[in-house]
Amino acid sequence: MTELLQIKAVTKRFGGLVAVNNVSFAVREREILSVIGPNGAGKSTLFKLISSFLNPTSGEVLFRGERISGLAPHIVARKGVVRTFQETTIFKGMTVRDNVIIAHHLRSNASLAGFYLGTNTARRDEDEFGRSADEIIDFLNLGAQRHEIASTLPHGHLRALGIAIGLATNPTVLLLDEPFAGMNHDETVRTVEMVRGVRKRGVTVLLVEHDMPAVMNISDRIVVLNFGVKIAEGTPKEIQENEKVIEAYLGA
Ligand code: ADP
Ligand code: MG
Secondary structure, eight states: OEEEEEEEEEEEEEEEEEEEEEEEEEEEEEEEEEEEOOOTTTTHHHHHHTTSSOOSSEEEEEEETEETSOHHHHHHHTTTTTOOOOOGSSSSTHHHHHHHHHGGGSSSSSOOOHHHHHHHHHHHHHHHHHHHHHHHHHHOOGGGTSBGGGGGSSSHHHHHHHHHHHHHHOOOOOOESTTTTTTHHHHHHHHHHHHHHHTTTTEEEEEEOOOOOHHHHHHHEEEEETTTTTEEOOOOOHHTOOHHHHHHTTTT
């Protein structure tokens, strides 16, 4: 079992608040690992530390043994550690397909300028990226929306587009922060299947999620945070039976 990511004694302070407190764990290749915990537990902050959108106050994150903490987030994304793009980073005035095509450029040497200027190599890349984009779009059941302008999409489709954009960067590790939030039961079931499909493509998936049945169903392992501290780590079964976890959630 290869450890892809190592989170080593990571702490993040915001002024007097310790949002993430001395957290350590490892992420194995091709697993689905969920981070759970009450609101404000530090889950999103931890994801920003792993994707290098934030620098830890102390501690470090290693990817394939190499320190990635302190590197610019786009460099970390190029290495393959990608946090799903929030709706704000979707180009709202562009089609679904163009959004996904553009995301391919994140990890290629082709320049975005070339894409816009239509140079020969850029055109060749665009054909290839177009084929790959179409495949990802179909995979996420966005085929009917392919040529829709992003701003016209309903919430659920925008979420799927965010994941499509993440996949288009060809990630090694994909971090999904609350992918099921605001989804009804059917949408959640479909998205769970989609996340399983992402893993089948060889991608390691890190999830932050509130939907407990979905988390228990999809995760290989779970890390539990409470007030920034890791209070448990284990299989869904181990976590469900853990006294500290039950206490944190039930407030006993
Ligand atoms: P979660 O995702 O588990 O709900 P967060 O990681 O978003 O929790 O937040 C953890 C704690 O850190 C919260 O108390 C939150 O208010 C605080 N926090 C998060 N981001 C910032 C920030 N940029 N500046 C100050 N405090 C922050
Ligand atoms: Mg959060």
